[in-house]
Amino acid sequence: MRHLITGPRVNTTSPATVALYDARPFFEKALQHGVQHGIIDTATLEAIRTDAPKGMVQIARYFGTEFLRPDLERAKDRMVNLVSLYLESSCDGDLHQAAQSLQEHSFLSRSKGGSDMLKALIAMPQTSHFGMNEHGGFRDEHIPVLAKWTLASLADYQAELAKRSQVAQITDAALWLAEQLGMDADELEEAGKDAEAVIRTALLALAAKRTEMPDWVAFEKLMATLRKKYAAAPDTIAIALPKGLPAEFKAAVDAVRQTLLSDLPKIIASALPARKLFDQTAAFMGRYFWVEDALAEVDHFERTLSKIWDKATGGHSDDSSLLTLFVSLAAGSTPKTLLTEKAAITLVRKLRKSGLHPALAQAFITAHAPDAYRDDYLLMWEEFVEDNQATLLSDMDYQLKDALALLRRECNIGA
Incomplete structure (x- = not known):
């Protein structure tokens, strides 16, 4: 340690110019400054001489072994750098303050x-992706990382601190917004999405006066509403910062808000369905967040199917009404569950001209029939086609009597 105080070093950059610079560790400069200006007394110098070897041994043991000279030499460098980092950072590079700190x-x-x-730096989040950051502070497994940082410069430390601080701001802001919509940190961790995606969706949900973070069904409806409302003027959408947003989050949230405002005209102008746009388009995949709720999606899907089925069947579930519907579909006609005599004649003539296409009705049943009855309806339709297709399409039935009799027997034919 007695060699730490040295004079300024000279670097000759060319025969014509001489540049002076001081490349000593900040600790060494602060120590010399303190001695020269009477800030650091003899007792403190003696204490440093006593403590330094102890510190070197402790550091060497922590990162390797105190029994090897290279480890001890490296430990000395680490110790001097650690003191320098602390003094230069905490004293803002002021040698006078640093000398007082040493005293x-x-x-x-x-x-x-x-x-x-x-x-503390190593324990900070490195990414804004929920689920990818470690928790619980500094642990023994981080020691190899710490070993590298103990030899880093203050500039490197400050750059990494700035980057990780920004990440922490984004994740904390996302958590605050999610909490306003009923989600907690554990749920966000489980979801494993980017904080920026959470912020974008939260801003949309809060602007729409939602009280919960949307699942896919609600998110899809939100997009549909935006597309309908702003189709003619997508640039007029205004998304404000939420009321009550803590001041420390405003800059981070506003930066993400600007990206949202940039996205919205593209979202509104896109002709792609929401699912394809947000799940299969590179520009938007992972960019927005919704709660994955499989049960809600299944329920919505079933209710959607139910609406289509109910509309087509008119609420009728008897075999005659359903077969009337299926025959109409297979003929390529308007789906109906009740035919007049005249409509039945028109239907048969169309079948004789264009043919019966059982797959059309089969596809409709498969896509929209209630789960509990789908297989039964498919079987009923298959048996109907097998038993009656020949009669419906027969060229020998010139007056359509057999075909009409069949329809009266199996389907709903009114006056």
Whole structure:
């Protein structure tokens, strides 16, 4: 340690110019400044000489072994750098303040201060993706990472701190917004999405006066509403920062809000269905968030199917009404569950001209029939086609008597 105080070093960059620079560690500069200006007394210098070897051994043991000279040499470099990091950061590069810090506090406490700074940095989130960050602070498994950082410059530390601080701001802001919509940190971790995606969706949901984070069904409806409302003027959409947003989150949320405002005209102008746009288009995949609720999606799907089925069947479930519907579909006619005599004649003539296409009715049953009855309806239709297709299409039935008799027997034919 007695070699730490040295004079300024000279770098000759060319025969014509001489540039002076001081490449010593900040600790060394602060120590020399303190001695020269009477800030650091003899007792403190003696304490540093006593503590430094102890610190070197502790650091060497922590990162390797104290029994190898290379490890001890590296430990000395780490210790000096840790003290330098702490002093230069906490004193904003002011040598006078740094010298006072050395005088008023033990040398090892300044080394520990630098170590604590780096441990806190390593424990900060590196990514805004929920589910990919570690929790629980600094752990033994982080020691190899700490070993690298103990030799880093203040500039490197500050750059990494700025980056991780921004990530922390984004994730904390996303968590605050999610909490306004009924989601907690554990649910976000389980969802495993980017904080920016959570913020974009939360801003949309809050602007629409929603009280819960949307699942896919609600998100799809939200997109449909936006497309309908702003189709003619997508650039007029206004998304404000939520009321009550803490001041420390405003800059981070506003930056994400600007990306949302940039996205919205493209979303509204797109002709793609919402699912394809947000799940299969590279520009939007993972960019927005919705709660994955399979039960809700199945329920919505079934209710959608039910609406289509109910509309087509008119609420009728008897075999005659359903067969009338299926025959109409297979003929390529307007789906009906009741035919007049005249409509029945027209239907048969169309069948004789264009043919019967059982697959059309089969596809409709498969897509829209209630789950509990789908197989029964498919079987009923298959048997109907097998038994009656020949009669419906027969060229020998010139007056359509057999075909009409069949329809009266199997289907709904009114006056």
